[in-house]
Amino acid sequence: xxxxxxxxxxxxxxxxxxxxxxxxxxxxxxxxxxxxxxxxxxxxxxxxxxxxxxxxxxxxxxxxxxxxxxxxxxxxxxxxxxxxxxxxxxxxxxxxxxxxxxxxxxxxxxxxxxxxxxxxxxxxxxxxxxxxxxxxxxxxxxxxxxxxxxxxxxxxxxxxxxxxxxxxxxxxxxxxxxxxxxxxxxxxxxxxxxxxxxxxxxxxxxxxxxxxxxxxxxxxxxxxxxxxxxxxxxxxxxxxxxxxxxxxxxxxxxxxxxxxxxxxxxxxxxxxxxxxxxxxxxxxxxxxxxxxxxxxxxxxxxxxxxxxxxxxxxxxxxxxxxxxxxxxxxxxxxxxxxxxxxxxxxxxxxxxxxxxxxxxxxxxxxxxxxxxxxxxxxxxxxxxxxxxxxxxxxxxxxxxxxx
Numbered sequence: 147x148x149x150x151x152x153x154x155x156x157x158x159x160x161x162x163x164x165x166x167x168x169x170x171x172x173x174x175x176x177x178x179x180x181x182x183x184x185x186x187x188x189x190x191x192x193x194x195x196x197x198x199x200x201x202x203x204x205x206x207x208x209x210x211x212x213x214x215x216x217x218x219x220x221x222x223x224x225x226x227x228x229x230x231x232x233x234x235x236x237x238x239x240x241x242x243x244x245x246x247x248x249x250x251x252x253x254x255x256x257x258x259x260x261x262x263x264x265x266x267x268x269x270x271x272x273x274x275x276x277x278x279x280x281x282x283x284x285x286x287x288x289x290x291x292x293x294x295x296x297x298x299x300x301x302x303x304x305x306x307x308x309x310x311x312x313x314x315x316x317x318x319x320x321x322x323x324x325x326x327x328x329x330x331x332x333x334x335x336x337x338x339x340x341x342x343x344x345x346x347x348x349x350x351x352x353x354x355x356x357x358x359x360x361x362x363x364x365x366x367x368x369x370x371x372x373x374x375x376x377x378x379x380x381x382x383x384x385x386x387x388x389x390x391x392x393x394x395x396x397x398x399x400x401x402x403x404x405x406x407x408x409x410x411x412x413x414x415x416x417x418x419x420x421x422x423x424x425x426x427x428x429x430x431x432x433x434x435x436x437x438x439x440x441x442x443x444x445x446x447x448x449x450x451x452x453x454x455x456x457x458x459x460x461x462x463x464x465x466x467x468x469x470x471x472x473x474x475x476x477x478x479x480x481x482x483x484x485x486x487x488x489x490x491x492x493x494x495x496x497x498x499x500x501x502x503x504x505x506x507x508x509x510x511x512x513x514x515x516x517x518x519x520x521x522x523x524x525x526x527x528x529x530x531x532x533x534x535x536x537x538x539x540x541x542x543x544x545x546x547x548x549x
Contacts, residue, residue: 224303231301257301337546345484346374352491358537363544390438417460
């Protein structure tokens with residue numbers, strides 16, 4: 147094995163010191179059985195300047211080096227090379243060469259004809275397709291035979307999103323259940339982020355927001371013009387409508403917190419009422435539905451997507467039961483989003499996180515700290531975690547925004 151086959155020069159740039167990224171890179175190399183040598187290191191001299199590190203990375207074999215470089219790529223390291231990106235034809239519809247480059251959610255560029263080209267539609271777990279001189283990320287199932295696919299790591303560089311120093315106030319969120327004082331501080335920060343945003347705010351929510359009494363709070367935020375889209379499942383809409391029509395959620399009185407006689411029927415009665423009306427929008431138009439989150443969304447003409455699952459009762463007419471169609475609808479709705487607020491829904495949060503570029507401000511609120519951890523573990527490292535009751539959070543947030 148020649149030396150050239152077992153070493154490479156990689157570079158990483160950003161707030162790599164105060165974000166602890168550089169130490170993570172060192173640890174990753176050692177744990178993978180490799181070695182590193184710092185060839186050049188320029189540290190940022192101010193709080194806004196970035197640092198640049200260039201490393202010689204060696205591994206026992208070419209295969210192990212390739213594996214190591216793929217791991218480093220996910221941390222934002224790219225191979226220093228003047229070589230153009232490697233392109234190969236898709237073998238068939240939904241089938242690409244085995245060495246295809248699997249994307250991250252970080253901003254990515256490819257080198258072609260001596261210059262770096264930005265990759266559009268950035269998201270994780272996709273492939274990069276080059277067409278008419280433009281590069282974009284596609285899902286594997288969207289690839290057509292003969293399209294040019296980026297393969298390997300040569301000519302590919304990523305730009306990770308580093309947590310800024312201003313995000314330090316959020317450090318407590320992912321570690322332990324916060325006190326009410328800390329929750330109020332987190333709410334202040336989130337409210338400021340919402341007010342200062344220039345793009346869309348999209349809410350990803352689960353039925354817990356209904357069970358915990360957050361209906362009025364979210365309704366106020368919709369009326370105030372703060373919410374630009376809702377991504378959820380059949381259950382939230384069903385229980386929101388159940389609450390609007392019968393004052394219950396899962397058969398429990400939402401005011402008294404006690405079960406009601408025959409309350410277990412109410413969610414099915416709600417679905418039936420919407421079916422008879424011909425859908426949620428028709429139920430609002432016919433004045434069958436007069437309050438609640440879904441009512442406010444329809445009245446304010448705020449788009450929503452209901453993604454179906456195996457658990458669904460009904461489902462409601464607007465619920466998308468085809469998985470691929472639901473994914474596409476979610477992806478379409480988050481286009482142009484500057485901020486996503488995830489409220490107590492692990493599966494929908496992870497699904498949405500997989501579609502988001504790392505540049506989108508992402509806040510995950512859940513009483514279960516493992517939800518925040520899982521979201522980060524699945525690649526959404528930009529997510530800020532707030533561990534608290536979602537009903538309390540929404541109440542405090544609505545009070546801050548809707549004065």
